[in-house]
Amino acid sequence: MDKKALQTLAYCMAAVFLLVGVVCYAAFAQKAPESPIRIMFKNTGGNVLFDHKTHLSEDGYGISCSDCHHDIEEEGDTPAACSECHTPDGEEAPKRVDVLHEQCKGCHDEGGSGPVECGQCHTM
Amino acid sequence: MDNRKLFVSSHAPYWHNGSSIASKSYNIMLAAIPAVLMGIYQYGAPALGVITFSISCAMIWELVMNLIMKRPISIGDGNAAVIGLMIGMLLPAATPWWVVLIGTFLAIVVGKQIFGGIGCNPLNPALVAIAMLFLSWKGIMDFNEALLNYELGFPMVYPLSTLKYFGVEAISEFSAGALLMGAQIGGIGSTFGLGLIIGGIYLILRGFIRWEIALSFLAGVFITALIFNAANPDVYAGPFFHLLTGYTLIGAFFLSTEDSSSPVNFIPMLIYGALAGFLTVLIRNIGAMVDGVVFAILMLNLANPLLDKIRPKALGKEMENA
Numbered sequence: 001m002d003k004k005a006l007q008t009l010a011y012c013m014a015a016v017f018l019l020v021g022v023v024c025y026a027a028f029a030q031k032a033p034e035s036p037i038r039i040m041f042k043n044t045g046g047n048v049l050f051d052h053k054t055h056l057s058e059d060g061y062g063i064s065c066s067d068c069h070h071d072i073e074e075e076g077d078t079p080a081a082c083s084e085c086h087t088p089d090g091e092e093a094p095k096r097v098d099v100l101h102e103q104c105k106g107c108h109d110e111g112g113s114g115p116v117e118c119g120q121c122h123t124m
Numbered sequence: 125m126d127n128r129k130l131f132v133s134s135h136a137p138y139w140h141n142g143s144s145i146a147s148k149s150y151n152i153m154l155a156a157i158p159a160v161l162m163g164i165y166q167y168g169a170p171a172l173g174v175i176t177f178s179i180s181c182a183m184i185w186e187l188v189m190n191l192i193m194k195r196p197i198s199i200g201d202g203n204a205a206v207i208g209l210m211i212g213m214l215l216p217a218a219t220p221w222w223v224v225l226i227g228t229f230l231a232i233v234v235g236k237q238i239f240g241g242i243g244c245n246p247l248n249p250a251l252v253a254i255a256m257l258f259l260s261w262k263g264i265m266d267f268n269e270a271l272l273n274y275e276l277g278f279p280m281v282y283p284l285s286t287l288k289y290f291g292v293e294a295i296s297e298f299s300a301g302a303l304l305m306g307a308q309i310g311g312i313g314s315t316f317g318l319g320l321i322i323g324g325i326y327l328i329l330r331g332f333i334r335w336e337i338a339l340s341f342l343a344g345v346f347i348t349a350l351i352f353n354a355a356n357p358d359v360y361a362g363p364f365f366h367l368l369t370g371y372t373l374i375g376a377f378f379l380s381t382e383d384s385s386s387p388v389n390f391i392p393m394l395i396y397g398a399l400a401g402f403l404t405v406l407i408r409n410i411g412a413m414v415d416g417v418v419f420a421i422l423m424l425n426l427a428n429p430l431l432d433k434i435r436p437k438a439l440g441k442e443m444e445n446a
Contacts, residue, residue: 006146006200010183013205018180024173025221030273038272038280046289049268049281123289 034078041100046122050104068103145242148332149202153209155326156378158319160213163312166276167217171312175212178224182208185232195241203242207231210250210378213313214371215257216270223264227253247425248382255418267309278307283369284414287361295361303368314374317367324377333381336393341376342367344401352409360409371417372404379417385425392431400424 001009035056041048054060066072069079086093104121108114115121164171186204190197198204211227234256235249236242258265267282274280279297286294298308306316314320327333345366352360366372371379380386380400387393400420407416424431 001146003200006202007197010199010202010205014180014183014187014199017176018184021173021175021177021180021221024169025177028169028173030170030218032273036272037275038268040269040272047269053275120290123285 043097043122045097045118046124048121048123063107067107145201145203149206151330151332152206152327152378153202155323155332156209156213156313158322159313159316159374160209162306162316162319163213163217166306166315167274167312171217173221174215174217174219174224174312175209177221178212178215178228179205179208181225181228182211182232185229186237189233189237193237198241201242204232207236207249209313210374211253213374213378214250214254214311216265216267216310217312218270218273219264223257223261227257230256243384245384246428247422248379248385250382251379251418251422251425255422258418267311271309274309276309278302280309282310282414283308283365284408287365287369288408288414292358292361295365298365298369300364300368303365308369310370311374314371317373320373320377324373327377327381333377334386334393336390337381337386337397338376340394340397341380341401341404342372342397344398345372345376345404346401348402348405349409352405366405366408370408370415375400375404375417375421380421380424385428387428387432389432389434389436392428392434395434396424396428396431399427 036052039050039052041050051060055063056065065077065079071080071085082093082096082099104114105116108116118124160175164175182204183199186199187197189195190199208228208231211224211231215224215227231249231253235247235252236245239245254265263269266285268285271280279286283295283298283303286298302308304317306319308315324333324338328335328338346363349361349363349366353362376397380397387396400423403420403423404416407413407420413419
């Protein structure tokens with residue numbers, strides 16, 4: 001193949017791939033599922049990767065939504081963000097770190113299974 | 125008197141054997157297809173989007189630089205497309221479009237064109253881009269965080285991250301066979317071990333990459349990991365785990381073998397590959413980062429000019445491996 005043909009091929013390739021790339025990004029934009037699969041809790045002590053789906057699923061730990069999301073009254077309700085009720089000017093809100101520690105470690109302690117040491121959850 | 129003939133040549137006209145940079149580039153892309161297809165099969169359209177957008181952006185940056193620098197148009201040689209493909213293969217499927225755009229800019233403009241274009245880059249352009257993206261946007265290059273919304277039927281945690289933070293016990297859920305078949309999260313085209321090995325063997329057999337670099341890199345990883353593992357198997361993972369996870373295989377066959385940033389002589393090639401493998405495991409086992417391939421190869425890229433001075437080929441002397 002001579003130089004000109006190679007250049008033409010490259011132009012065509014760049015154009016086609018650009019089109020495919022733009023279409024993939026535009027038409028198949030990734031949407032977060034309604035019920036999260038995994039959640040990354042970012043914090044200064046080392047991020048925690050929480051497997052939401054496994055905790056929820058019947059094949060996994062099978063816990064109900066309201067066990068963690070205390071504002072949920074019926075299964076299937078979407079939980080509200082903490083700050084929707086615990087406003088800065090309202091009564092003293094519990095710290096996020098204490099709540100999450102209490103919920104995770106508390107449940108693991110109670111059930112006698114699951115990680116409770118720092119380095120078992122936090123990527124330190 | 126020494127009667128050996130130092131220069132053996134025939135008269136013109138010569139016949140070109142048909143080899144070219146373009147044929148090399150397209151063969152590298154061909155060799156990468158199994159690994160890329162597996163990534164697209166696993167992650168679907170988003171992975172296809174990252175790969176195709178990365179290739180096209182790299183080619184466009186090359187064209188733009190050609191025009192700005194008033195140099196001959198060089199996208200026909202396919203080198204920019206290969207660099208774009210490599211970046212796409214190293215990125216997670218959920219990479220935003222602007223990261224791909226910046227990454228390809230860093231590779232083509234900062235990593236390659238400002239040094240003078242193909243053959244003049246001291247570092248592997250794709251790795252320059254990935255290193256800068258990693259240092260700038262950690263969350264995007266953290267596979268655990270980037271791929272939160274995918275469920276593919278195998279452990280959806282990055283194996284090297286699990287090893288680093290939760291120890292050898294935690295990696296028991298990864299079997300060597302599953303890792304080889306791509307049952308792990310990571311870069312789009314860097315998780316399907318078997319595909320990368322097949323692509324690598326094809327490139328070695330066709331003479332497009334040097335087996336000395338690829339095999340010495342793998343040997344460096346294997347031996348170093350074996351020594352660590354033998355010293356303390358409770359803390360350090362075995363050599364096969366290191367060979368089949370992270371960027372090891374794509375690093376051995378597609379990244380460390382990049383032409384202008386790797387040595388050309390036999391002994392330097394072996395040292396280059398082995399040291400890069402050694403450094404990879406060192407960074408993984410006792411360094412701060414989860415994977416060490418990117419920085420290990422970049423470090424050895426820097427050492428490349430010095431390494432090539434070890435027993436250089438005398439002018440006119442025939443050498444088997446040079």
